[in-house]
Amino acid sequence: MAIVGHTVTPQVGKPFTIFGETDNINYFLDTPLTPDAAQGAYNVTSSVKSHTRRQYPGDVTLINVSSHPRVSLVDPSQTSGNALPGRPFVLAEVGGDKQRRQFTLKGQVIDLHSFLSSEAAFDLNLHTSSGAKKKIAAAV
Numbered sequence: 001m002a003i004v005g006h007t008v009t010p011q012v013g014k015p016f017t018i019f020g021e022t023d024n025i026n027y028f029l030d031t032p033l034t035p036d037a038a039q040g041a042y043n044v045t046s047s048v049k050s051h052t053r054r055q056y057p058g059d060v061t062l063i064n065v066s067s068h069p070r071v072s073l074v075d076p077s078q079t080s081g082n083a084l085p086g087r088p089f090v091l092a093e094v095g096g097d098k099q100r101r102q103f104t105l106k107g108q109v110i111d112l113h114s115f116l117s118s119e120a121a122f123d124l125n126l127h128t129s130s131g132a133k134k135k136i137a138a139a140v
Contacts, residue, residue: 003084004035005106010115016107019084024101028091029119030139041075090127091116094135 006025009015018025018033026032048070052062086106093099105112109128116126116136126134 006033007036008033008111008115010111013111013114014108016105016111016115017086018103018105018112019086020101020103025103027099027101028093028116028121028124030121031119041073044072044074046070046072087129089129090125092125092127094123094125096122 003020004022005017005019006022007015007017017036022033022035046069048065048068050067051065053065055061055063084104086104088102088104089109089112090100090102109126113126113134113136116124118139120136120139122138124136126136128134
């Protein structure tokens, strides 16, 4: 499994993105989320304009390079290092199997809280990065 972004656009509030494994996030929700980067890596073709360049450092003679296409690889799930964007938060199940998972949030906690209040599959606790613990009842 890969850690990918899941963007949520609520009816009330601002959009936010949860980064984590899809199965782990969907365990806590009634309505499953789909990852933003559902497709894999793909190639993109762009064109390079004609330009001049030197053949080696210190060369006084410039050469002309004609315009040509360039093929680049784009991987939506690629990250830079191990860091994930946003602030960490933890969802912990109250009762039941006592499952506990950590994710990161790019957005506001108030929007996440209102989303979880309407989509929580069971009673859970939301532990924010500031150390606050918020109880969320299961959605009816």
